Amino acid sequence: MAEYKYNPLAEEEINLIHNRAIKVLKNVGIKVKDTAAYDIFKQNRANINGEIVKIPESMVKDALQSTPSRITLYGREDKHNLELEGRECHLGTGGAALKVIDIDSKKPRNATLKDISLLAKLVDNLEYIEFYLRPVVAQDIPEELVDVNKYYAGMLHTTKHVTGSVSSIETFNQVKELGSIIAGSFESFKEKPFLSFITCWMRSPLSLAPGPTEVLLKILKEGLPVVLSSAPMAGSTAPVTLAGCLVQLHAEILSGVVLTQLVNPGTPVIYGYVPSAANPVTMDYLGGSAEFGILNSAAVQLAAYFGLPNYSSAGLTDSKIPDAQAGIEKALSVLQVAQAGGNYIHHAAGMLESMLTVAYAQYVIDNDILGMVSRILKGIEVNEDTLAYGVISKVGPGSNYLAQKHTVRHLRKEYFFPGVMDRDSREQWQAKGSRDLWQKGNEKAKAILSEKTPPRIPAKIISEIKSRLKEII
């Protein structure tokens, strides 16, 4: 990837934020209630005061030393491997939306397990969406079957990396079994993890959530890649100032990093966050605010500065439909966070109504946004051939470059070729039915979904999965 080109924070500002986060950990502490994590902190050097655990700077330093600075999240085809390191950028889906805008009725309805399959198939066919983080919560199956089935449905239709969360140790074990069957053994699964986990272990401000923390400790013991995700909201669960929100986020994640390295030194952990700004008028949650993009890109810098792979969010909108507002809000945040070098930018495709709804058409539309953003990341290549002095002097003043070999040779390399965007003349556009992007996105999604494709898991393995995991539907 091209060298990093967008820096929302200056280096001295990063140091100031870090310094204050260290003070928060040392003087304010985190609330650790009823969890095994409490004992782990207690057995080490943390200062315990009732439910509050105060973490000295030396513990943070030790943890940062043992945390890997690079993680590979594997696809089930090599071309889909994701290197998470420094400021390498990858974009993909996200969310735990409850609703789907139906592809036929264009009305919102409850999400189902079938949506997880169909969306995976869509994502498998959209080249700029690089990974599949389960985007919806299936509401048509019993809650205890959701976890293993969503991972399975995802992998059945895409070979891109699949991420999700698990609600209990029991369902974690099912997903671990699923991964092991597909990989051939747990060891080969662990060596090339094509599945990964998110845990929302932190309840902002500065409190551990007992259930998710228990699952986190289990994942850590197995040594599988895990995202620590903290979601402070400036103005309600974090200070209203963006800098204050970042201090809290940084303190929260560092406390998590310390915990992971105490449990299993060297285990792969991802610095993850979904910071946001509350609606300044109503104090409700907002996904599409201008501040959202700034916060997430600044957090990328914080993670990268301390050598931790990062997980961030961009591409949310507060619009209910794929209108111009959706286009504006998505483009602004995705561009910022991608340019900051977010390693694993989720929510970047398909989302509407902040995190509550997804739309099939929106994945197709967002694939174009991600394609354009990827073009920006490539930047401007400057060398003797691209400077084109030879062809400029050959064409000379007042002529054109259409028929030049230089043009043909560089066209595909220098340009983004759009998918569904409109570049017709108004007359052509009218002749084709004056369709807006929502319609065109829907039509493209239908075309992809109607194609017959074989399952992405070999038939033999499918039957093995079904015989060993009774929970698979």
Place this chain on the structure above:
Amino acid sequence: MREIIKGGRYRPLSPNAVRKIHEAALELLIEVGISVGGERVFKLFKKVGAKVNSENKIVKIPYGKVQQCLQTVPNSVTLYGREKKHNLYLAGKNVYMGSGGVALNVIDLDSNKRRKALLRDVRNIARLIDKLENIHFNVIPVYPNNLKPEEVDINRFYASVLNTSKHVMGGVFTIAGLKKTIKMAEIIAGSKEELKKKPFISFIACVMSPLKIDSFYGDMLIEIAKEGLPVAVPAEPLCGLTSPVTLAGNLTGLHAETLAKIMIAQLVNPGTPVLYACTASSADPWTMRYVSGSIEMGLINAGAAQLAQYLNIPNYTTAGMSDSKAVDAQNGYEKALTSLLVALSGSNFIHDAAGLVEFAMTASYKQYVIDNEINGMVLRAVKGIEVNNKTIALDVFKKVGPGGNFVTEKHTSRYLRKEHYIPTISDRQSRSEWEKEGSEDIEHRAIEIGKKIFQEHKPLGLPSHVRKKIRQTFPEVWS
């Protein structure tokens, strides 16, 4: 005065790449040269010592002559509004965003249909821009089809100035029209000197790519420079058509073309406030037709801002357009992407960043309302994150403690409006509230807000004696 927002946190070109492009452009100017259509410009270059060929009208400009001319270019230019709060301080990496275009059509607010642009659209769009706070200036966006060609220039400027106290910039179509427009502005300013001291209007003089200055725009630039009024000199190379297909090649051509125009202004009148200007774009790779919303356009214009910053010359760039015919998601993301790129690069005067759709051929009323919101969000991003003890708020953490909340803290109410952009048109309701109010998309809300502005907003206008004097001096001015 409005807070000055500084960009520059995004750098698409490395310092080395900037130097390389600058050097290649200098080599172009001496080795390939510029084709000059008009006698006056040709003589200027001849006089300064360029190698001229009177057969093919190509002038080749030595490196030293370019450097010499660059020395008199002002490093900062103030474009005045008729109210102080609207002054634009173009220097360094200060960022301002506004309208642009010479669209032939408008999308009407009442019928929501496309029709030919008229003089009243010049008037009404100026009035709309006057009210919209994140559109900082008015580059006159439409060509009135209902006027005789000789009436166009003065009427475009008069109708605009009458309806906004923000700075007005525009292209001009005849030399006679330019002269009348300047005369009219002198009447408004009170005198020739006052206008020159606080220019509230300015001009655009283009270059034809590749490497060509035609006689009309050449003479136009000479006339503007003689008056010492601010002028932008945009080149518009299109990748694969009128420039090499590579972005670096496009920037090289642009840089050479713009430098030649800057030289002309300085040769005529050293110290003329001139803006390094870029309207470069790309062609659609399938059809090779001009496109205004391509992502490459954003990259090139951000790169151009860096080239101007390298020379320490205030710059004029292009962003914020869309090729969509509908107010759909494409319309939103194309505008947002290019605007954000160019604003983050610290461009001083980003034009076309309001109202334009469909290859810049159409100006749409409702679009100004939407683009005002895009610009507001973009400028918030450019402002970035303020980091100091007060914004870090360690004392507030200590007070709130783990598990508490910040909603009722004084720190929250004190910083809420300072740190958080308050939207004007974006939907942030719950789905049920939104459905209850009619499930309207942003297009409908923009039309409503636009109509409301026309009902309520009264611009500063001009004193009646000034209006009278202008109409007496120029009978062709429409009232």
